[in-house]
Amino acid sequence: MRITCVGGGPAGLYLAILAARRDPRHRVTVLERNPESATSGWGVVFWDDLLDDLYRNDPESAATLRRDAVVYQGQDVLIDGHPAAHLGGYGYSIGRRRLLEILTHRARQLGVDVRFDTPADERVADADADLVVAADGVHSGLRDRHADEFGATGTLGRNSYIWLGTDKVFDTFTFAFARTTAGWIWFHAYPSADRLSTCIVECSPEVRAGLGLDGTDPRAHIARLEQIFAGPLDGHGLLDRMPGQQPASWHRFREVRNATWCRGRTVLLGDAAHTTHFSIGSGTKLALRDAIELAALLPRDATGLDERLGAFDRHRRAVLGPVQDTARRSMAWFEDVDAHLGPDPAAVDPVTFAYDLWRRRGSYPRWRYHLHLATQVGTVRTARRAVGTVRRVVRQRRRPHVPAVPG
Ligand SMILES: Cc1cc2nc3c(=O)[nH]c(=O)nc-3n(C[C@H](O)[C@H](O)[C@H](O)COP(=O)(O)OP(=O)(O)OC[C@H]3O[C@@H](n4cnc5c(N)ncnc54)[C@H](O)[C@@H]3O)c2cc1C
Structure with missing residues (x-):
């Protein structure tokens, strides 16, 4: 054919x-x-x-x-001024x-x-x-x-997002929520190889306008976002394009x-x-x-x-x-982050919020919540990572032996 x-x-x-x-x-x-x-x-x-x-x-x-591909282990949820809340699981990124x-x-x-x-x-x-x-x-x-x-x-x-990179190397999948004068803005970040990470910034149209992120100078947007997320980015910069690419722009x-x-x-x-x-x-x-x-x-x-x-x-x-x-x-x-977080960052319980974030796709049995509470303890996280690593390695070892679909 x-x-x-x-x-x-x-x-x-x-x-x-x-x-x-x-x-x-x-x-x-x-x-x-x-x-x-x-x-x-x-x-x-x-x-x-x-x-x-x-x-x-x-x-x-x-x-x-x-x-x-690179492997990330676990997920961190960062909310203005609070210690990180943690979620389990691992994944790959390329x-x-x-x-x-x-x-x-x-x-x-x-x-x-x-x-x-x-x-x-x-x-x-x-x-x-x-x-x-x-x-x-x-x-x-x-x-x-x-x-x-x-x-x-x-x-x-409804929300706007911009698909950026950063030279901060995240080793977990990280969500960071920042309260600004205009409202909440956040990023979804994960490692992407070559000592770079992906960083998708998202917010409501009102927050985008309130922060002046709807202007025509994309460099000003990047500078503003770097300032807002200076903490979770550890002062690293944001990148709006790979070499030879068009600069990133906001989308819905x-x-x-x-x-x-x-x-x-x-x-x-x-x-x-x-x-x-x-x-x-x-x-x-x-x-x-x-x-x-x-x-x-x-x-x-x-x-x-x-x-x-x-x-x-x-x-x-x-x-x-x-x-x-x-x-x-x-x-x-x-799209409902403002309602989930409320106007006062100090009043947010990050562990409860992180669980809410995790189960946004549907409901889960009660034991999942207890596992989530346990995951906040460092030794439990280390144990979960070790189990994840064993699972990953065992699964990978089996793969070359998976019979390929005949050509
Ligand atoms: C911010 C963001 C984050 C994402 N993160 C993930 C993720 O973590 N994991 C995941 O699985 N997916 C993710 N996705 C989704 C993923 O990028 C897309 O679903 C995927 O690329 C779809 O593949 P595709 O081949 O259908 O389309 P595309 O990758 O869009 O490819 C379409 C191609 O067609 C070409 N084309 C268009 N018109 C013409 C034409 N007339 N003639 C010739 N060529 C043409 C385009 O140039 C393009 O190269 C993300 C998407 C976004 C926006």
């Missing part, structure tokens, strides 16, 4: 890798509008469940990704640029024609393809031209849903099909899993493609609905 992926993000590249692995006779092309290595954004987090899937589907790229380099390299190794500096419209994509994969992200042009047929909706979140999260992901020979994948608020850290994982599921259903030639696309659409959309509902709850929790 001739397969054209529009968009060289995780969804388009991974679909290309898996299609080429599955049948080297497929002619697979990826069209990416940006120059090579000109990705926006900093690090993305993921967990062992994704690594298991990646090792099963393409052990080569999975091993490189694991090698270049710079988005490195992730895309790994996937591009692997795709080329497998014979995929990856073309950068190549913006594609529908005419270009359709010209020579049995299947067009619209992996062109949240603002997908291929989707929006036929928004009615896809039943596309886009709902904007856009939740994309579609009534169907297929239209003729075109199928939506990744953010073009669905988005989930960044506070559940899952968009990349979901994009990669879309690719895994679609690749597994691809026929050897174009015969029966319509039915296969229909099956993909029905099944994957059903899986995504509840995940998007969870992400919406998480987003709504952050």
